[in-house]
Amino acid sequence: MRAYNFSAGPAALPLEVLQQAADEMLDWQGSGMSVMEMSHRGREYTSIHEAALGDLRELLAIPSSHRVLLMQGGGLAENAIVPLNLLGARRRADYVVTGSWSGKSQKEALRYCDAHVAVSTAAGGFVRVPSLDEWQLSPDAAYVHVCTNETVNGVEFAEVPALGDVPLVADISSHMLSRPLDIARYGALYGGAQKNVGIAGLTVVIVREDLLDRALAICPSAFEWKTVAQNNSMYNTPPTYAIYIAGLVCQWLKRQGGLAEIERRNIAKARLLYETIDRSAFYANPVQPDARSRMNVPFTLADESRNAAFLDGARERGLTQLKGHKSVGGMRASIYNAMPMAGVEALVDYMTAFEREQA
Amino acid sequence: MRAYNFSAGPAALPLEVLQQAADEMLDWQGSGMSVMEMSHRGREYTSIHEAALGDLRELLAIPSSHRVLLMQGGGLAENAIVPLNLLGARRRADYVVTGSWSGKSQKEALRYCDAHVAVSTAAGGFVRVPSLDEWQLSPDAAYVHVCTNETVNGVEFAEVPALGDVPLVADISSHMLSRPLDIARYGALYGGAQKNVGIAGLTVVIVREDLLDRALAICPSAFEWKTVAQNNSMYNTPPTYAIYIAGLVCQWLKRQGGLAEIERRNIAKARLLYETIDRSAFYANPVQPDARSRMNVPFTLADESRNAAFLDGARERGLTQLKGHKSVGGMRASIYNAMPMAGVEALVDYMTAFEREQA
Incomplete structure (x- = not known):
């Protein structure tokens, strides 16, 4: 797979x-x-x-x-x-x-x-x-x-x-x-x-x-x-x-339709992910909304002791390489051109389920 | 092929x-x-x-x-x-x-x-x-x-x-x-x-x-x-x-047996090619015998007007990229590790046949 x-x-x-x-x-x-x-x-x-x-x-x-x-x-x-x-x-x-x-x-x-x-x-x-x-x-x-x-x-x-x-x-x-x-x-x-x-x-x-x-x-x-x-x-x-x-x-x-079309897709992918982060108190991204990257989305868990469990569960679902950079910590989802919307959907589904489990 | x-x-x-x-x-x-x-x-x-x-x-x-x-x-x-x-x-x-x-x-x-x-x-x-x-x-x-x-x-x-x-x-x-x-x-x-x-x-x-x-x-x-x-x-x-x-x-x-074995093969490949060049008045390599490269073998034709015909015929036989460097002219056969003895044999067979055709 x-x-x-x-x-x-x-x-x-x-x-x-x-x-x-x-x-x-x-x-x-x-x-x-x-x-x-x-x-x-x-x-x-x-x-x-x-x-x-x-x-x-x-x-x-x-x-x-x-x-x-x-x-x-x-x-x-x-x-x-x-x-x-x-x-x-x-x-x-x-x-x-x-x-x-x-x-x-x-x-x-x-x-x-x-x-x-x-x-x-x-x-x-x-x-x-x-x-x-x-x-x-x-x-x-x-x-x-x-x-x-x-x-x-x-x-x-x-x-x-x-x-x-x-x-x-x-x-x-x-x-x-x-x-x-x-x-x-x-x-x-x-x-x-x-x-x-x-x-x-x-x-x-x-x-x-x-x-x-x-x-x-x-x-x-x-x-x-x-x-x-x-x-x-x-x-x-x-x-x-x-x-x-x-x-x-x-x-x-x-x-795919060139950069105008790929930008449209990248905007939609980033929006879905940031909305998932923002509507939850469990996830956070510190970047000011107008400066948020469409490509690299760092986020943290309210309970940082759950980081390893989050990453393990993600891997089991085939969502890999989500660990954040050591200087920032937490998670990072890089959603470049080759990441399909289906991948971001799978990620946000998992994030929602993981949050529910913690409640 | x-x-x-x-x-x-x-x-x-x-x-x-x-x-x-x-x-x-x-x-x-x-x-x-x-x-x-x-x-x-x-x-x-x-x-x-x-x-x-x-x-x-x-x-x-x-x-x-x-x-x-x-x-x-x-x-x-x-x-x-x-x-x-x-x-x-x-x-x-x-x-x-x-x-x-x-x-x-x-x-x-x-x-x-x-x-x-x-x-x-x-x-x-x-x-x-x-x-x-x-x-x-x-x-x-x-x-x-x-x-x-x-x-x-x-x-x-x-x-x-x-x-x-x-x-x-x-x-x-x-x-x-x-x-x-x-x-x-x-x-x-x-x-x-x-x-x-x-x-x-x-x-x-x-x-x-x-x-x-x-x-x-x-x-x-x-x-x-x-x-x-x-x-x-x-x-x-x-x-x-x-x-x-x-x-x-x-x-x-x-x-393959490491560098000792690959050297043995490279010596054999180079020897076959240089011997083919040396025993003919039609082909020439100017390098002193003790300084000849086992890897890169430049050679010239006595009749340089035949260079293009030599290269065309070689290509027809699946012997490619034999054109010499522009600063030296003629031909160059690079016979690195990945070139099998069969490739050098195919080259010398062609060289012998090409020379005979010119006679």
Whole structure:
């Protein structure tokens, strides 16, 4: 039996994607070889690479001003790669800290610059998105960095402000492809693929072309966005199989109706889960309603001594990977694109039954 | 029909590995999920991770003095990551340049230090391994770098010299796991997995533990060997599926009899191919016999105008990816572990027939 897998990432994939990957494993479309075995320079892999890039552009409606790069190292590596590529002659960057991940981004950037905390919501426990008038921006910042969905804290930006000339850089790891984004507002966006895009080992970077000339001399060439762009993401051997899976996910998304339709479903899934939490005194989520993530829903039990029993009972029903992040505790349900409404329904049914048992 | 795939990498995988990956794609060992969908912190993936690390240690007989790290970015990224981790307070490193890949390593290191060319065999066309008395080593070098198998030029070190106190660093990308190595001789070894170990997107690094304290402050933490070691290669999300495939390849290697047996087979395969080249005036390989690679065999036709016809005929017989690297021309047969003797026999039969047709 396939479980409903609520892992925060690596995370559930659409069953159709896994089925196609299994079917094509030994022989991709009559080529006589697995995708894993293809030279990245050959015509078979080239067609997979171009299709994935094209489908990412189409799904996200990426304007011609921006390039898409397929890289490695995940979000944590990009935390260094961003300043290495964007500082140019400047020595300061602004960081908006709204949770665990943007906090890590800011700390890593300190290796390369004065990474200024423009605003932090740590004092309130990372439960909100600060409004623009709270952001103490530096006049000389090379960029302003945000994390538009905090996977650990369950905080999501509904929208980002227009900042004028200073490039806005966003870590979109855990909600990339879950909703349409106005890419033109951003200087750069990046994310690990292991939530909504595919599997671990692929990082998607979207960057405005005019920002490609700002890399520091100490940036490794394999991580220099300009070099990666000039080589169509083949400067070093790309993670070919991870890109193939991302391509299958993109095709699946297009069959579902694209990001507008997937957003509609994600709104409905999140609403059902938050309503279940809110109408009960037994469950709680601390995030302000307008900042709640559609992707990652942390919640606690009024009686924390029941956590293990909750998780055990969930597992018995095939509801897996619900344990919360250690820094937050309790539970976390990550309900990415591949989680069907039926999975969320099974979860809320179980939550209701579990609460009743405790009464 | 499965082809005999002579790609230099990504390259052919053992059929048994692909079959197992296909069989387990939807449900790994009753877990209800694909390996692709597992949290890297969960007990299922942890068992895969530990087994892969353990099998790599066992196959390569890695002494307890050395750590194994599972990273991302491939050999080209490591070309920067090596100096970023090993320079410490020194400003110089020595590079032995025996082909295209070691040349790239030296150029990349210039971003971080005085990357001194201790010896280069470029003048002779990269057809040999220089003896130690030719190496002009610097007294203050942080390390000496070699590439022990040059994928493009087909030059392989039969052994490496003992250098005393200065750490020897080797790019072993294209012959890792093809033969036993005396790991204790090396300060660090690294390689992309996409030749003998598995698929693109995984980099294996083996480093002597006492060298973990030499990283520069500008080294991204995701690529700092000490940080990766302290977190058991889980500082950032590891490329979990690529590590799973590497684990399957290691299990396959153990079933074959380990590296001693696989070396015996690789010697036999290479001998058959080089003998076919040498006994004909129609085919040629320029590399000195004692430096010829067992993994990558470049060869040219006496009549280069026949190259396209040779490749077309090969493809018709299911012998694929034989086109040589653009910098060398002609053909290249990469005969990694997963290439069976039957594949090399099919190639030499074709070569003999093709030559006869030309006469």
